[in-house]
Amino acid sequence: MARVVEASAVARRCVADITAERAKCSFPQHEVTAVLDGGEDKTQQRRKIEELFLSDPEFLDAVRPEYLSHEDRYANELRKACHMIGKFNNDEEIQQLVGQMEGIRTLMGSGLGVALTKDGNPLALHFVMFLPAIMGQGTVEQQGEWMGRAWTGEIIGTYAQTELGHGTFLRGLETTATYDPASQEFVLHSPTITATKWWPGGLGKTASHAVVMAQLYTQGQCHGPHPFIVQLRHQDTHCSLPGESHAGEIGPRLGMNTNDNGFLRFTHHRIPRTHLLMKHSQVLEDGTYIKPHNNKLAYGTMVFVRVAICFDAYRQLQRAVTIATRYSAVRRQSELVPGQPEPQILEYQTQQYKLLPLIATVFGIHFSARSVWDTYNEVTGSMQEGNLDRLPELHALSCGLKALSSSDAAGGVETCRLACGGHGYLASSNLPRIYTTTTAAITYEGENTVLWLQVARYLIKSYREACKGHTLRQSVSYLTPQPASSSASPSNLSNHALVKAFRRAVSHLVAEAAARLQKGCDAGMIFEHAWNSCSVQLARCAQVHTRYFTCEKFLSGVERAEVSEATRGVLTRLCRLYLVFHITNNQGDFLRSGALSPQDMSALEGELAALLAALRPDAVPLVDAFDIHDRILDSTLGCWDGNVYHRMVEEAEKSPLNQKDVPDAYHKYLRPLMKANL
Numbered sequence: 001m002a003r004v005v006e007a008s009a010v011a012r013r014c015v016a017d018i019t020a021e022r023a024k025c026s027f028p029q030h031e032v033t034a035v036l037d038g039g040e041d042k043t044q045q046r047r048k049i050e051e052l053f054l055s056d057p058e059f060l061d062a063v064r065p066e067y068l069s070h071e072d073r074y075a076n077e078l079r080k081a082c083h084m085i086g087k088f089n090n091d092e093e094i095q096q097l098v099g100q101m102e103g104i105r106t107l108m109g110s111g112l113g114v115a116l117t118k119d120g121n122p123l124a125l126h127f128v129m130f131l132p133a134i135m136g137q138g139t140v141e142q143q144g145e146w147m148g149r150a151w152t153g154e155i156i157g158t159y160a161q162t163e164l165g166h167g168t169f170l171r172g173l174e175t176t177a178t179y180d181p182a183s184q185e186f187v188l189h190s191p192t193i194t195a196t197k198w199w200p201g202g203l204g205k206t207a208s209h210a211v212v213m214a215q216l217y218t219q220g221q222c223h224g225p226h227p228f229i230v231q232l233r234h235q236d237t238h239c240s241l242p243g244e245s246h247a248g249e250i251g252p253r254l255g256m257n258t259n260d261n262g263f264l265r266f267t268h269h270r271i272p273r274t275h276l277l278m279k280h281s282q283v284l285e286d287g288t289y290i291k292p293h294n295n296k297l298a299y300g301t302m303v304f305v306r307v308a309i310c311f312d313a314y315r316q317l318q319r320a321v322t323i324a325t326r327y328s329a330v331r332r333q334s335e336l337v338p339g340q341p342e343p344q345i346l347e348y349q350t351q352q353y354k355l356l357p358l359i360a361t362v363f364g365i366h367f368s369a370r371s372v373w374d375t376y377n378e379v380t381g382s383m384q385e386g387n388l389d390r391l392p393e394l395h396a397l398s399c400g401l402k403a404l405s406s407s408d409a410a411g412g413v414e415t416c417r418l419a420c421g422g423h424g425y426l427a428s429s430n431l432p433r434i435y436t437t438t439t440a441a442i443t444y445e446g447e448n449t450v451l452w453l454q455v456a457r458y459l460i461k462s463y464r465e466a467c468k469g470h471t472l473r474q475s476v477s478y479l480t481p482q483p484a485s486s487s488a489s490p491s492n493l494s495n496h497a498l499v500k501a502f503r504r505a506v507s508h509l510v511a512e513a514a515a516r517l518q519k520g521c522d523a524g525m526i527f528e529h530a531w532n533s534c535s536v537q538l539a540r541c542a543q544v545h546t547r548y549f550t551c552e553k554f555l556s557g558v559e560r561a562e563v564s565e566a567t568r569g570v571l572t573r574l575c576r577l578y579l580v581f582h583i584t585n586n587q588g589d590f591l592r593s594g595a596l597s598p599q600d601m602s603a604l605e606g607e608l609a610a611l612l613a614a615l616r617p618d619a620v621p622l623v624d625a626f627d628i629h630d631r632i633l634d635s636t637l638g639c640w641d642g643n644v645y646h647r648m649v650e651e652a653e654k655s656p657l658n659q660k661d662v663p664d665a666y667h668k669y670l671r672p673l674m675k676a677n678l
């Protein structure tokens with residue numbers, strides 16, 4: 001009895017701590033929620049959808065996925081993913097709320113979708129890549145043939161590009177698709193073991209079809225990687241098609257273990273000519289090849305997914321920082337002043353330094369991902385009318401923001417885990433799963449270093465254009481030839497001045513890299529070797545340029561937001577923290593270019609401390625404004641009510657090992673050892 005009283009006293013204290021945090025809120029939270037959702041009506045709509053799904057008992061898990069076998073985990077997540085589609089297809093209210101076609105994809109990729117299927121959704125690739133590939137790469141007739149069946153789930157697809165031997169280097173793919181005019185078929189073949197497709201999500205056991213990227217051969221000539229629709233499994237039995245193609249699952253991964261990532265080999269597998277997705281390039285019946293306007297159009301699906309990944313990174317970081325911030329308000333540890341009660345760990349400045357910049361990062365990714373999404377729609381819209389001028393800019397923007405948001409989010413989630421001390425290492429905190437999911441995005445859809453170098457390529461090209469006096473595209477228009485170094489101008493440290501300092505720092509970095517590159521070439525190196533010899537510096541240029549982009553979008557997003565002065569106040573403080581945090585962390589870039597002086601840096605470091613203190617009271621209210629349902633957080637440490645310790649103990653009691661006092665393994669293994677010498 002005494003223990004129960006003591007336990008509920010602890011619960012009361014935790015609840016009181018978090019309640020007191022909420023009383024400190026300096027802004028109307030619903031306004032911040034609406035900014036993030038895109039309007040108050042969208043907030044209401046999202047909440048309604050969440051209610052409709054979360055109240056459905058089919059989405060409950062009988063036990064934590066960690067306790068299930070590999071096969072049972074897959075089956076459980078597949079069950080929920082299929083139920084999600086079934087519910088969408090059969091419920092008009094949900095369809096109206098989510099929005100017909102785009103809806104199910106957005107639903108699958110939303111915080112809700114990600115939370116319902118916990119460790120990877122076996123149908124994710126179907127919605128995120130297979131359908132967009134048909135839409136973006138197929139002719140109207142091809143869309144007519146496959147889209148309807150794919151939307152309803154009659155066929156399930158994946159995107160099979162990466163091979164055992166090549167992921168990054170697309171031109172190095174080995175799978176061949178050779179046109180046979182006699183039968184009007186393509187023959188797909190994996191000539192070596194390294195040509196085996198390896199990694200595609202859902203390919204293991206779920207997908208009946210795939211968009212396969214293969215080297216197109218016709219009339220004896222290779223035309224590079226092209227997308228083909230390939231049926232992998234029998235429509236009725238779901239068995240692999242005998243002999244010609246062989247698919248399977250690649251085994252356990254660091255995370256996302258219910259995505260059934262798979263392998264696939266072809267042995268002279270025949271498909272009709274019309275299964276080449278022919279929107280951009282065609283093969284006629286006689287084998288004549290019609291070239292696309294731009295041979296990178298075949299890579300279009302990846303551009304879309306890179307933008308989508310930014311939104312996923314934003315959501316994963318939101319979840320992690322909500323968990324860590326709420327926990328930091330409830331957790332008390334050590335003594336700030338000897339003899340005084342243990343403070344909430346959120347009182348420690350170092351803890352604030354871990355968490356508050358991450359809360360700001362959520363907004364930074366949000367505003368910049370929205371901007372890139374708008375650019376994506378504008379550019380793809382004008383591409384429909386044959387204008388491909390802005391494709392390189394879109395490619396650079398999407399590569400840069402995918403790399404920045406995935407690395408910020410993965411690093412941020414790990415910081416949140418560390419911020420929760422030992423308890424952050426528990427599966428029940430949900431931080432390990434959020435981490436393994438988020439860190440995967442650094443690798444997939446273009447490994448980040450490789451993407452940074454794509455951005456650098458665009459920056460150097462643009463810089464060279466600027467040196468010739470040409471006008472540049474908007475996102476790089478600030479790149480101008482720089483004086484070697486000049487002293488900083490008298491300090492104006494307003495937000496706009498800091499964004500301008502970023503521009504100057506990047507211009508300087510790019511100018512230096514371009515000069516070093518040129519020096520290598522002048523010394524007789526071929527361009528590619530000179531490039532490789534500067535590539536650490538080039539990747540750095542890309543990172544700082546993309547950071548500048550997020551700073552600029554964050555600031556303009558806050559200035560444009562239709563909110564009260566109180567909300568603008570807190571958002572402006574967050575934006576300021578984001579700017580000051582990244583500048584003080586990368587002082588060399590600003591000092592070297594003369595964009596800021598050492599005195600400016602001291603002033604900004606002082607301001608950083610003041611910003612942490614000013615934002616500290618709003619920490620819990622800000623993460624509350626992310627408005628993430630407890631079921632979506634799925635964390636013993638991050639629940640709304642702050643009742644952390646009870647939940648942890650309750651979860652531990654559920655461990656299968658705790659269902660018997662003495663486990664069978666004791667009798668089998670431990671007892672013989674312990675009694676061996678008796």
Ligand SMILES: CCCCCCCC/C=C\CCCCCCCCCCCCCC(=O)SCCNC(=O)CCNC(=O)[C@H](O)C(C)(C)COP(=O)(O)OP(=O)(O)OC[C@H]1O[C@@H](n2cnc3c(N)ncnc32)[C@H](O)[C@@H]1OP(=O)(O)O
Nearest residue numbers: 106109161167168169170171296299308312395444445446
């Ligand atoms: C308001 C809010 C609404 C938001 C709604 C959003 C929708 C959200 C919906 C759902 C959200 C769900 C989110 C869930 C996400 C997570 C789910 C899990 C998904 C997991 C998916 C993983 C899938 C994969 O990994 S698929 C495989 C991906 N593979 C790669 O990315 C390979 C990387 N390699 C490459 O891209 C290329 O090889 C390269 C770029 C490295 C080089 O290519 P190359 O060698 O062929 O190039 P070249 O050297 O010949 O030429 C370079 C030249 O080409 C230009 N280029 C290259 N690529 C492109 C391109 N894509 N587009 C345009 N131009 C391109 C390049 O710039 C060079 O140009 P130059 O002019 O400089 O020569």
Ligand SMILES: Cc1cc2nc3c(=O)[nH]c(=O)nc-3n(C[C@H](O)[C@H](O)[C@H](O)COP(=O)(O)OP(=O)(O)OC[C@H]3O[C@@H](n4cnc5c(N)ncnc54)[C@H](O)[C@@H]3O)c2cc1C
Nearest residue numbers: 159160161162166167168199200201440444445446447449
């Ligand atoms: C969870 C997950 C899901 C995936 N899902 C899919 C899917 O659905 N469909 C699909 O087709 N693929 C998928 N992939 C594969 C993924 O797209 C590739 O792994 C990714 O593109 C990286 O390619 P790689 O594995 O060949 O790495 P590598 O290119 O071998 O990279 C290894 C190292 O070499 C470096 N490197 C390589 N090339 C260069 C270069 N040019 N310059 C400088 N450094 C370089 C990289 O930076 C990296 O450090 C998935 C991967 C993962 C992890």
